[in-house]
Amino acid sequence: MQAQEVVLRLTGITKRFGPVLANDGIDLALHRGEVVALLGENGAGKTTLMNILFGQYRADAGDTQAFGAALPPGQPRAALMAGIGMVHQHFTQCGALTVLENIMLGRESLWQTRLGRAKARARLAQLMADFGLTVDPDARVGDLSVGERQRVEILKALYGEARVLILDEPTAVLTPQEAEALFVTLRRLVAQGLSVLFISHKLGEVMALADRCVVLRHGRVAGAVRVAETNPAALAAMMVGGDLPGQAVPPGRPGVVLLSLRNVGGTGVDLDLRAGTITGLAGVSGNGQAALADLISGLARPLAGQMTLGGQAVPADWSPRRAVQAGVGRIPEDRHRQGVVGDFTLAENAVLERYGEAGFARGPFLRRGAIRDFAAGLIGKYDVRGGGPETAARGLSGGNMQKVILGRVLEAGPKIILANQPVRGLDVGAIAYVQSQLIAARDQGAAVLLISEDLNEVLDLSDVVHVISKGRLSPGFARGEKTVAELGLWMAGEGFDHAA
């Protein structure tokens, strides 16, 4: 690859959030027809950098240029108008609209009335055919799975005639096979003269896809190399600096079955959660994880089949409250939406599931002193930073918010823990903390069900791994029984056919 025209150039970008220097003098250049990977751990400053490029934040210093022209800071449309398309890690879509409407949204002036709509539909169909990204254009986006919504996001950028495509951790929600298909798509785009900036913390992807790699660490550029001239070990060293890689998790000691599902939902979902075991559930989002999580957390009741807790069938009035009373600790998938009440104080959030217990209430009245003391203890024990019992939860970072939820769950002494995407969006330190707490709970005899889209996370932590695909659940695989590639096939639904 010879040096070509620079299509995107960031110079000396610096951004500070209070005491945290998120970006510190970052330089980056992207050439025509080139794939550049922006590599770094969670919290290294990748997402902040992209938000500056797209005008979500204003940089404290530095400037951005697209196709030789400076982009005005703080204007989200400027980058889009300049032909830079973004696929966000957290999707920016309108759930009530259809796929087609979402893709047309914001480009209305290009498409007039019904004629325009028909043209848009035709063009979208062409794009889907060209790039092998299939989504029903008339489906409501709110009904789609996370994986499908990402496809919509990519199509939206392609549809906007982007000449530079920026993808923020695009494979986080894809199976290995789907990720490979995405890579083929991206290579096709690059061959047509587009440029791709690709944000990732996965070395394998970077090596497979990128021409060049820029490594961020603690907000600074730790190195910039041609991928052909480096190797994964060197990149990893650059990425984590002097940090040691994570320790392997010692295996659990499986005990009795605490929770058991038999053919729930009528799709042959059989699952046993054993004491002292972390059971991992791998799979691309939208394949039935939500239904399974709702069932165990009490939001849904078993419609078919059997669900037993400690050998007893769950009561007919199974509900979140019943689940809590039965010793099921629940870490919800979306902590902002389901985990905490943002405008409640930490104290109020700490007892959200248990405010009616004798320790926290007397008759109709709350024991506010006891609640505050409990929260203060929880904040200390689980190392929640950023506020005291009277602080509103919304002001906390994601990691600290998750610690509050974790503390609330663990302090209840649960026999079963449902951990649904427990580390999504957290920084390295918080991830390690949450995972170590789950392992500690397992070692004390809890049965943990870990649901995650990150296959590596599932493999690292789990004693038993199930794969979920299209509502079907694979048999449990012992640690190390299957390779990543084999599990990927199951995630794509292939193993089921052979097993059946």
Add this chain to the structure above:
Amino acid sequence: MRLEPIAHPSLARRAGLPALALLATLLSAMALAALAGANPLAVLGQIAVGAVGSKFALLETLNRATPLIFTGLAAAVAFRARLWNIGAEAQLYLGAIVTVLLGTGALPGLLVLPVTALVAALAGGLLLLGPVLMKTKAGVDEVVTTLLINFILLLLVSYLLEGPMKDPMGMGWPKSTPLVTEARLPRIVEGLRLHWGFALALLAAAAIWIIQTRTKLGYEIRAVGLNIHAARFAGIPVNCVLVKTALLSGGLAALAGWSEVAGLKGHLSLDLSPGFGYTGIIVAMLALLHPLGVVVSALFVAGVFVGSDAMSRAAGVPTYIADIVLALALLYMVLALGLTRYRLVRG
């Protein structure tokens, strides 16, 4: 121009902006007075004197504030749970109907006051229960249903006053048979025109404040209002909480009707409420849904109405100025609240 959220608004921002809103209200009122051809300062002065300038004026303001405290509390309680009860007017009238039904000789002496109050409150609560069950079971928007019930109830009152409840001694006026003496709320101090309804309204505000801040129910109501998904996930019985909220809110609004009939008018008529149910929403919003704040804002709103009446007689400026001033006060306050949590940035 766009809005950027502020994570931790400063105290200056949280206190200053509402103060600014009040100032803007004042200036707008003066501008309106000038527009009507009067001296702005004199008009403001006359409103103040008319509201609190004499014993008579003050008592009139307190009397006018009484139903507003009840309807303001009704809105404040419901809105906390994001239950949009726009039907306080209907609940008020139903409370008044029940008061007349039970208070015209149907019950023995001593029981009549507490029983009319309780049954009126229960009726008001049940009236709101219908829309709430339609909301929880079928997803019907309660704004529409509660609003429409207002019109139904007004027509019902109209029918009752022309028919079954018509006062035979009423000289043809559409008003009900008067309450028996035992059903009337006595005055707090003999000789002063202020009835016990006002004291009960204050008591209700204190009770609601305690419920909201100290009890499990208040905690549940706030959790449901602030994040219904987290509340449901945590095991709070959301529908049950909404039903309790409805009973509380509808009951409070009905007590406004009870207190107006039993304390002030002594009978039911079609002009019992000059929109107390709707004005209660303004009262609650101005108070930021705080139960004790409702008392303050109800006094303010009542003062503006009573004062404007007096001012109008003296200065010849139409009383409509009161409605405009209150509407502006609400708009400014909502704007101030928005700007407390968001700032406008260019670009």
